[in-house]
Amino acid sequence: MNTAPAPRADNERLMRLATYASVATATILIIAKLAAWAMTGSVAILSTLIDSALDAAASLVNLWAVRHALTPADHDHRFGHGKAEPLAGLGQAAFILGSGALLLVEAVKRFFQPEEVTQGFIGIGVMVFSIVMTLGLVMFQKFVLTRARSVAIAADSLHYSGDVLINGSVIISLGSGMVLGWTFLDPLFAIAIALFLLWNAWSIAIGSMDMLMDRELSEDERARIIDIAKSHDEVLGLHDLRTRLSGQIGFIQMHLELDPQLPLVRAHAIADGVEKAIEAAFPNFEVIIHQDPAGIRESHPGADDRV
Template sequence: MRLATYASTATAAVLICVKLAAWAATGSMALLSTLIDSVLDLAASVLNLMAVRHALQPADREHRFGHGKAESLAGLGQAAFITGSGGLLLVEAGGRLVRPEQVVHGDWGIAVMVFSIVATAALVSFQRHVIARTKSTAISADSLHYAGDVMINLSVIVSLLLTMNLGWSAADPAFAIAIAGWLLFNAWQIIRGSLDTLMDHELPDSDRARIRDIANSHPMVLDLHDLRTRTSGRQGFIQLHLELPGELSLIQAHGIADEVEGAIQAAFPSFEVIIHEDPSGITEHHHDPA
C-alpha cells in the first residue's frame, strides 16, 4: 500500500512537468484540463500517502479498532480536490467556448497525451494489484480517478485531432466540459464509498447471507440474531449472537462458538469475528433496526 502511494505521487509529479510544457506550447484548453487534473492528482496522492501511513498503524490503547478509517477521510479529501478541479474546468471551458482560440503545436500535445496514457495505465495496473491484495479504500479511490485519467487523455487526443485537422475550434472546450463532468462523477463515487465506511455501512446482503449460512451449517447451532457488520480500512468486523441448546455447558458452548468463528474467518480472512452465545428458549429483546 505504501509503495502504491509513492508510485502515484511520483507519476503525478512527472505528468505535471510534461503537461505544463505541452500546454505552454499549444494553448489547448483540453490539455489545460488534464494539467489541472494532474496537479490535483498530486495533492490527492500526497494526502493519500499520509493517510495510508496512518491507517497502517496497528490498533493502540486509544484506537482499539485500528486507524483504518483514515483511508476514508483521505477519500473525502480526494473527492474535494476532484470536485474543485471539475468546477474550475467548467468555468474556464465555458469562457473558451464563447471565445474560441486556435490551438498551435497540437502534435506536441498528442505526444504528451500518449506518454501520459502509458504512464497512467501502468500505475492503474499496479494499483489494482494492490487493491486485490489489501482491499484498501484509499488506494481504490486513487485508482478510480487515475483510471478516469486514461479516458480523459484519450479524449484530449481526439479533441486536438479535430481542432488541427478539421478546424473545429469548439471541440477543444467541448471536450474539456465533458472531462469536467467525468471528474465530478468520479468525485461522487469516491464520496459514496468513503461515507459508507465512515458511517459503518453494513456488508452487502449477499455477504450477510453467506455469514448466516456458515453459522447455521454447524449442527449444534439452532439460530442466530443481531448480526452486525462493518469495515474500517483493510479491517472488517462481524458480530453476532448464536442460539445454542440450553443444556450445554459453558465450555461446550464456547467450543461451538470457536468452530463457527473459525469457519467465518476462513471465508472472511480480513474480518475480526465476535460471537455471543445465547441459550435457546429464553425470551429477550433482539436488536433489529429493520
C-alpha cells in the first residue's frame, strides 16, 4: 500500500489475464495428471488430480467474480461490485472442503489396503512438469497482486503455491515407493495433502467472510490513518473512524474535530487536504470526511470510541 498504484485500466487488464492464465494452467494439468494417474494408479497422484480439478473450478468462479467485480458502480450498486470476489472465495472454500474430505476418506482406505504404484517414472515426470507450470503461474499472480488488491486472485495464488509443495511431496512418495518399496508413503502423503486442503478452505473462508462482514482494517493501518489526519496543524482531533474493503476498492470515513469558529470554506479546505493525504497513502480507497466543531461529540450507531 506504500507504493503508488498502476493506472487502474492496467490493473484490471492484469487481473483478467491472471484469471485466464489460471484456468488454462489448471486445464493443462488436469489432462497431464489424469493420464499419469491412469498409468500409475497412485493415490497421491489422484490427490493432485482432484486438487487440479478443484483449482479449475475455483479459477472459473474467479474468472466470473473478477469480471463482475471490475464492473463500474451503477445506480443500483453505488459502492461497486467488489464483493463478488469474497463471494467467489466462499465458493472456493466449499469446493475445497468437500474434495478434501473425500480425498481423506480415500487415502485412509488406501493406507490400510496399500496397492503397488506402477510406472512411477511417468508420475514423477508429470509432477516435475506440474511444478514448473505452477511456479510460472504463481509468479505471475504474485506480480499482479503487487499492482492490485484482489481476494479472489490471492485465494487462487494460495491454492497454486500449495500445489508446488503438494507436487513435490508426490515426487518423494513415488520415489520412495520405487526405490525402497515404502508403499505406505503414497496414502500417507495423500492424507497430508487432504489436511492441507482443509486448512486452505478454512483460511479462504475466513478471509472472504471478513470482507463480506466489512471487517475493519488492521490496527496498524488504522493508526496510520489517524496519524495522517492529526498531522494537519488545524485538526484538533477525530472520532468515529470506520474502514472496510470491497474487492479492489476500500472505504475510509471519519469525523474531524475542528475549531468551532472556522469559516465553512476553511473547514472544507482542511478536510480536503486530509482526504488527499490519506488517499495518497492508501491508493484505491475512497475517503469521506465530516467536519465537527471540537468539543461536540455526536452519537452514531456503531461509533468507535478508540479515536
